[in-house]
Amino acid sequence: MTKSTDSSYYFNNMLGNNQKSTQPHLNRTRLLAQLEDAIGYRFRDRRLLFESLIHSSYAAVSRRRGIPDNQRLKFFGDSVLGFVVSSWLLELFPESSEGDLSRRKASLVDTTTLAGLAEQLQLGRFLLLSRGEEKTGGRWKKTVLAAAFEALLAAVFLDGGGFSAELFLKRMYGPLLDSEMNGDDPRDFKTKLQELVHSLSGKLPVYFLDKITGPDHNLCFTVTVMADDECFARGTGKTRREAEQRAARDALVLMEELAAKTKPAAQP
Numbered sequence: 050m051t052k053s054t055d056s057s058y059y060f061n062n063m064l065g066n067n068q069k070s071t072q073p074h075l076n077r078t079r080l081l082a083q084l085e086d087a088i089g090y091r092f093r094d095r096r097l098l099f100e101s102l103i104h105s106s107y108a109a110v111s112r113r114r115g116i117p118d119n120q121r122l123k124f125f126g127d128s129v130l131g132f133v134v135s136s137w138l139l140e141l142f143p144e145s146s147e148g149d150l151s152r153r154k155a156s157l158v159d160t161t162t163l164a165g166l167a168e169q170l171q172l173g174r175f176l177l178l179s180r181g182e183e184k185t186g187g188r189w190k191k192t193v194l195a196a197a198f199e200a201l202l203a204a205v206f207l208d209g210g211g212f213s214a215e216l217f218l219k220r221m222y223g224p225l226l227d228s229e230m231n232g233d234d235p236r237d238f239k240t241k242l243q244e245l246v247h248s249l250s251g252k253l254p255v256y257f258l259d260k261i262t263g264p265d266h267n268l269c270f271t272v273t274v275m276a277d278d279e280c281f282a283r284g285t286g287k288t289r290r291e292a293e294q295r296a297a298r299d300a301l302v303l304m305e306e307l308a309a310k311t312k313p314a315a316q317p
Contacts, residue, residue, distance in 0.1 A: 080175060081095065081098055081099070084170070085098075087170050087171070088201070088217055089217065090205055090213060090216075092204070092205075092209075093208055093209070094208055097122075097208050098208075100118075100119060100200075101119050101122050101197065101203065101204040102197060102200075102201075103116065103117065103118050103176075103177045104119065104178045104179070104187065104193060104197075105118040105120060106187065107177040107178050107179050107182070109179065110179045110180075110181075119196065119197060119200035122199070122201075122203040122207075123196045123200045124203075125206070126199030126201070126206070127199050130158055130199060130202055130218070131154070131158060133214070134157050134222075138154055138229075141229070153229060157229070160192060162225070163194070163195035163198045164191035164192075164194040164198075164289070164290065165288055165289070165290035166222075167194035167195065167197055168194065168270075168290060169221070169288060170198075171265065171268065172197050172201070173189050173193075173194060173197075174265055176193070176197055186258070189258060191289075202217065238294050238295075238297040238301060239293060239297040241297075242274070242276070242297040242300055245301065246276045246304075250277040254274050254276045255275045255276075256272050256273070256274050256293050256296065257273045257274075257275065258270065258271075258272055259272060259283070267287075269286070270285065270287070270289045270291070270292040271283060271285050272284050272285075272286075272289060272292040272295075273296065274293070281296075281299075282300040282303060283296055283299070284296030284298070284299060
């Protein structure tokens with residue numbers, strides 16, 4: 050390979066050989082091969098893959114000028130995602146109204162859904178962040194993960210075309226589309242808890258990420274849900290989204306038990 054197409058050469062020169070890495074693995078090329086395995090796609094031009102994983106905080110503090118962050122790719126990936134999901138929905142729900150299609154699309158492309166898909170890939174492991182962003186938990190922020198997922202989609206599209214991008218999305222969205230077809234809501238527990246808490250107190254439940262444990266290939270997320278400034282339940286899962294669902298489910302059980310205990314006894 051020439052220097053212009055060798056991914057290791059490009060990456061080392063783009064980031065600077067003397068710059069200290071704050072990432073969990075030093076061998077980026079080998080690490081990114083793991084990501085390619087996870088998404089089922091091999092890049093011809095790995096520069097696109099590298100770019101999709103560079104957070105703006107890292108680019109801003111880098112010693113090397115002109116390092117691109119992933120925001121341009123995110124911009125394009127957002128459009129690709131909207132187009133593909135819209136075409137799926139038109140095919141799957143031929144009798145649905147524009148309003149129903151818009152609602153379904155919104156639930157499939159929102160930040161929470163995209164962050165959940167990113168967590169399935171453990172995409173946070175591969176991101177390049179500044180030390181400051183790292184310290185504030187940026188590797189697991191929903192907005193950061195959602196943006197990285199869209200940027201990754203754009204990278205696949207630009208490298209392999211629309212067919213490769215749609216194939217990647219089908220792998221990721223399969224269970225979610227099945228839920229849409231079956232009329233299920235994968236966020237049902239969170240939705241129910243939000244409606245219940247809001248009806249009782251006028252507030253919304255808040256989810257906090259307590260800790261992340263386990264090896265990189267088998268992470269465990271622990272989440273606490275608070276309602277009306279009280280800690281109601283904790284949940285664990287292989288993704289943050291799964292942990293939040295379980296916390297919401299347990300919180301609903303507790304709140305229903307409390308409601309039953311405080312319900313006035315029926316008059317004889």
